Amino acid sequence: xxxxxxxxxAVTGRSDAAGEPSWLRDRRLAAFKRYLDQAWxxxxxxxxxxxxxxxxxxxxxxxVVAELPEVGVEVPGTxxxxxxxxxxxxxxxxxxxxxxxxxAALVEQGVIVTDLxxxxxxxxxLIESVLGSLxxxxxxxxxxxxxxxxxxxxxxxxxxxxVYVPPEVEVEAPIGIHVHVxxxxxxxxxxxxxxxxxxxxxxxxxxxxxxxxxxxxxxVVEVVxxxxxxxxxxSLQSWSDQIQxxxxxxxxxxxxxxxxxxxxxxxxxxxxxxxxxxxxxxxADVRPLGIYFADDGQWFDLQPYVRHIAPHASxxxxxxxxxxxxxxxxxxxxxxxxxDAVGTSTDENNRSLILxxxxxxxxxxxxxxxxSDITAGHGSATGQIxxxxxxxxxxxxxxxxxxxxxxxFGFFREVLRELDLPxxxxxxxxxxxxxxxxxxxxxxxxxxxxLRDEVNA
Amino acid sequence: xxxxxxRDLTVEADGTExxxxxxxxxxxxxxxxxxxxNGSGKSTLAYAIAGHPAYDVxxxxxxxxxxxxxxxxxxxxxxxxxxxxxxxxxxxxxxSLTNFLRTALNAVSENDVPIREFMTRLRGEMKELGxxxxxxxxxxxxxFSGGEKKRFEILQAALLRPQLAVLDETDSGLDVDALxxxxxxxxxxxxxxxxxxxxxxxxxxxxxxxxxxxHVMFEGRIVASGGxxxxxxxxxxxxxxIAGLKATV
Numbered sequence: 001x002x003x004x005x006x007x008x009x010a011v012t013g014r015s016d017a018a019g020e021p022s023w024l025r026d027r028r029l030a031a032f033k034r035y036l037d038q039a040w041x042x043x044x045x046x047x048x049x050x051x052x053x054x055x056x057x058x059x060x061x062x063x064v065v066a067e068l069p070e071v072g073v074e075v076p077g078t079x080x081x082x083x084x085x086x087x088x089x090x091x092x093x094x095x096x097x098x099x100x101x102x103x104a105a106l107v108e109q110g111v112i113v114t115d116l117x118x119x120x121x122x123x124x125x126l127i128e129s130v131l132g133s134l135x136x137x138x139x140x141x142x143x144x145x146x147x148x149x150x151x152x153x154x155x156x157x158x159x160x161x162x163v164y165v166p167p168e169v170e171v172e173a174p175i176g177i178h179v180h181v182x183x184x185x186x187x188x189x190x191x192x193x194x195x196x197x198x199x200x201x202x203x204x205x206x207x208x209x210x211x212x213x214x215x216x217x218x219x220v221v222e223v224v225x226x227x228x229x230x231x232x233x234x235s236l237q238s239w240s241d242q243i244q245x246x247x248x249x250x251x252x253x254x255x256x257x258x259x260x261x262x263x264x265x266x267x268x269x270x271x272x273x274x275x276x277x278x279x280x281x282x283x284a285d286v287r288p289l290g291i292y293f294a295d296d297g298q299w300f301d302l303q304p305y306v307r308h309i310a311p312h313a314s315x316x317x318x319x320x321x322x323x324x325x326x327x328x329x330x331x332x333x334x335x336x337x338x339x340d341a342v343g344t345s346t347d348e349n350n351r352s353l354i355l356x357x358x359x360x361x362x363x364x365x366x367x368x369x370x371x372s373d374i375t376a377g378h379g380s381a382t383g384q385i386x387x388x389x390x391x392x393x394x395x396x397x398x399x400x401x402x403x404x405x406x407x408x409f410g411f412f413r414e415v416l417r418e419l420d421l422p423x424x425x426x427x428x429x430x431x432x433x434x435x436x437x438x439x440x441x442x443x444x445x446x447x448x449x450x451l452r453d454e455v456n457a
Numbered sequence: 458x459x460x461x462x463x464r465d466l467t468v469e470a471d472g473t474e475x476x477x478x479x480x481x482x483x484x485x486x487x488x489x490x491x492x493x494x495n496g497s498g499k500s501t502l503a504y505a506i507a508g509h510p511a512y513d514v515x516x517x518x519x520x521x522x523x524x525x526x527x528x529x530x531x532x533x534x535x536x537x538x539x540x541x542x543x544x545x546x547x548x549x550x551x552x553s554l555t556n557f558l559r560t561a562l563n564a565v566s567e568n569d570v571p572i573r574e575f576m577t578r579l580r581g582e583m584k585e586l587g588x589x590x591x592x593x594x595x596x597x598x599x600x601f602s603g604g605e606k607k608r609f610e611i612l613q614a615a616l617l618r619p620q621l622a623v624l625d626e627t628d629s630g631l632d633v634d635a636l637x638x639x640x641x642x643x644x645x646x647x648x649x650x651x652x653x654x655x656x657x658x659x660x661x662x663x664x665x666x667x668x669x670x671x672h673v674m675f676e677g678r679i680v681a682s683g684g685x686x687x688x689x690x691x692x693x694x695x696x697x698x699i700a701g702l703k704a705t706v
Contacts, residue, residue: 387510388547392597395507395543396561396613397535406560410551410596417551451511452471 003152003186003216004061006035011155014066023128024120031132031154038148046147051330051362052301057270058244062216065185066095066158073182078206079236079423080176088113089176090161094183097159109169116160116190126164131192134222134250134278149246153220157190163203167196167226174202174234174422181209181217181243191221195229197254202232202421205249207239207267214242221249227281228256234424235275238431239267241297247273255281255310262419263319265292265300266431272301279306279313279341288317289419291412291428293435294359296325304348305334308374312343320351320415322408322432323359324439330362335376337369344374352382353411356443384447391451401441408436458523460485460652461506461621466517468498468505475501477677478517485620488653490663490688493674494696499656500544502674503625506654507541508534521621536565540619542610544626549597554609555579557597558616565617582615586642603630611642622646623654628662640665660692673699 001010011032015025041054069075073093080087088102090113097115106113112123120127135150161177179189195201205221217239225231235249245268253259265271277286288304306315321329331350352361363380385407393403409429416425459482468476475498483489493499504512506519508531519526526534549557559575570578583590586608598606607627614622624643628636643666647653655666663671663685671688673681673696681687681699691699 386547389549389552391509391531392543392547392549393552393557393561394531395509395535395541396557396617397532397565398557398560399532399564400530402560402564403532406552406557407549410549410553413551413553413596448510451509 001064001156002061003064003156003218006032006152006156008032014156014158018117019121020117021120021124023124024131027132028155031151034146035148035151035155038151040148048303048332051332052270052272052299057299058246059216060186062184062186064095064156064158065183065187065215067183068096069093069098069182075178075180076208078176078178078204079427080174080178080204080206083174083422086173087176088173089178090115091178091180092159092161092189093180095159095187095189097161100161106171110166111169111171112162112164113175114162116162116192119162123162123164126194127162127192130194130222130224132222134224134252135220135248149218150220150248153188153190153218157188157220159187160190160192163191163193163201165195165199165201168198169196170200171202174204176204176206178206178208179217179219181213181215184214185216187215187217189217189219193223195223195225195231197226198228199226200230202234204421204424205233205235207235207237207245209240209243211240212242213240216244217246219245219247221247223251225251225253225257225259227254229254230258231260232419232421233261234419234421235261235263235273236427236431237263237265237267237271237273239271241267241269243268245271245273247271249273249275251277251286253277253279253281253284253286253313256283257281257285259284259286260419261286261288262415262421262424263290263292263302264424264428264431265290265302266435269297270299270301272303274303274305276305277307277315278309279315280309282310282312284310284313286315287418288315289415290319291415292319292321292329293432294321294323294327294329295435295438296327299328301330301332303332303334306336306346308335308337308341308344308346311341313341314345316346317348318415319349320353320411321361322353322355322411323361324355324435326358328360331364331380333365333378335367335378337371337374337376339370341371342373344371344376346374346376348378350380351411353408354382354384354445355408355439356445384445387446387448387451390446404441404444405433405436408432459483460522462518462520463502464518464520466502466505466519467515468501469513469515470501470511474515475677476505479674479677479679481672481679483621483652483654485652486649487669488647488655488666489670489672490655490657490668491672491674492657492660492688492691495658497674498677499674500625503541503623503654503656506539506623507531532564536567538620540614540617540622542607542614542622542624542627544629546598546606546610548599548601550599552597554595554597555593558613561613562616579616582612585645586612586615587638588612604632604635607631607639608635611639614646615642620650621652621654623656625656626658627655628657628659636662637665660688663688
């Protein structure tokens with residue numbers, strides 16, 4: 001089954017072979033029909049793709065991978081597993097769920113962390129009404145969520161995880177979902193999480209791959225947060241050099257929910273992420289955060305999207321990225337405020353730090369506002385290391401390379417310190433440290449302009 | 458030979474000559490005050506000693522304990538014991554104060570100070586200077602009030618134990634209580650191993666820190682030198698009436 005040429009037989013055949021219920025088979029088939037009607041994104045025509053040439057950065061002519069890993073395959077460790085034993089973890093390797101672990105104490109409380117394929121059979125009542133409900137456009141919202149990168153996953157996903165936290169159950173330890181790639185081809189992981197009202201969960205979505213593997217990962221994550229739930233979603237893109245990653249991470253936030261998301265992108269050849277939240281209940285509060293470090297040859301396209309459908313909800317988007325070498329980053333943030341979303345409070349910011357010559361950062365913090373009774377802000381800034389910061393640290397005896405490292409870490413810590421997610425800050429900074437260590441520090445460009453201002457003060 | 462010897466120093470910034478031949482000596486164990494009106498070049502001298510990249514030394518020398526500083530980077534000077542308490546300490550976003558101080562201490566002491574020992578020392582110095590422990594959670598100078606920034610400069614000096622401390626307008630922006638605390642902090646540092654250069658526009662800090670000598674700078678030159686009584690004279694008469702200064706000040 002080739003991702004570029006899905007066929008009805010292949011889609012239904014796989015569904016039948018897996019013994020999927022008929023509602024899921026029908027749903028895959030409907031998605032396949034839409035897939036047929038659609039083309040792959042066209043960067044000349046599609047506003048959301050304007051900054052990233054789809055055909056140059058993504059190769060879709062690949063076979064869909066769903067093969068049991070070889071016996072004894074080595075799966076790298078995860079942040080989740082490095083924490084204490086109370087964490088849960090689903091491991092998806094090459095389109096197949098390798099295993100799912102959930103502590104007995106959580107099972108007793110009704111928490112489910114399992115293979116999605118198993119869950120559709122065992123818990124259809126929890127899944128049928130929500131799976132795929134977030135990938136089609138909300139009729140009240142804007143911006144077609146659905147394009148062929150999504151319908152392809154809807155039709156042909158393989159290797160999925162399901163998380164369910166019953167109402168009023170607070171799961172303190174992170175729930176990990178680890179997507180690992182060892183084989184070339186197209187990987188179509190799928191995640192569905194349903195967090196009940198007044199429940200609490202932190203989900204760590206960890207992405208890794210073996211060195212040298214050339215693969216496309218077309219991923220869809222749906223999270224439904226019911227009334228007053230608290231959901232933290234951290235997504236770590238720790239790919240090896242040749243991975244192309246398309247990710248839709250979509251959250252539906254009901255009344256009075258508290259949503260925190262963090263996307264940490266340091267790996268992969270091309271990563272295009274859509275961390276999206278639809279605020280469908282009043283009083284919901286979302287803080288979409290992102291950090292990224294793009295090195296020579298990497299292209300990251302970050303497209304956080306917040307839709308204010310309901311009134312009195314708030315959102316505050318902050319993405320920060322550093323670049324070195326010939327790298328490219330795109331930030332296209334979108335905030336939509338529906339005409340009925342009175343009392344909305346929203347802000348959206350992007351900061352880029354260009355370390356060396358040759359890197360390019362594009363930023364478009366976009367607002368689409370239909371309602372006048374709101375407060376909204378947006379901004380972006382691209383700059384270099386500030387020579388005043390460098391001088392201050394150096395004047396205390398700190399060597400230049402250490403000073404640069406402190407400043408770059410500080411730049412990201414501003415984002416990381418907003419979250420209290422065990423292991424995430426350390427893992428993120430370690431990933432960034434690995435990038436900084438490869439940097440040619442003598443090539444780092446410093447912005448002297450501020451020094452001149454100081455002289456003239 | 459004095460520990461700090463500045464000889465015929467000329468300094469430019471942005472193509473404009475600011476220091477026009479400054480000569481000054483300072484020995485460890487001594488405290489001298491450099492006074493002068495705004496724009497006379499006092500801060501330029503401080504930055505030139507510390508190696509600020511926007512100031513070009515175009516002539517003359519700065520020698521510290523027999524070693525010429527002119528071509529050394531700011532961090533190399535700091536590791537030789539030179540410390541500048543800045544007039545306007547910059548906020549360094551996200552850089553944790555504790556991490557910054559420990560990195561600096563390890564650098565100047567050429568030694569990896571164990572974290573427990575470091576924290577004990579840091580907490581001790583903070584207590585002496587009346588700095589709240591909540592500072593430990595903060596980033597370098599971020600969100601600090603003017604007074605908190607000045608206190609933090611002195612805290613750094615206390616921790617790093619320099620042999621030459623240049624205090625650039627450390628008194629400005631401090632209320633009387635804060636000024637006393639900061640001055641006490643400086644007095645505690647003073648001793649045979651430390652030379653202090655206090656740069657100030659006003660004399661009020663000199664009520665708490667007694668200088669051995671006072672020098673007056675005007676238009677990039679030192680135009681008057683004397684003992685502590687020179688500061689009193691300035692207090693009474695103002696800069697315009699000190700010998701050699703023009704009435705245009």
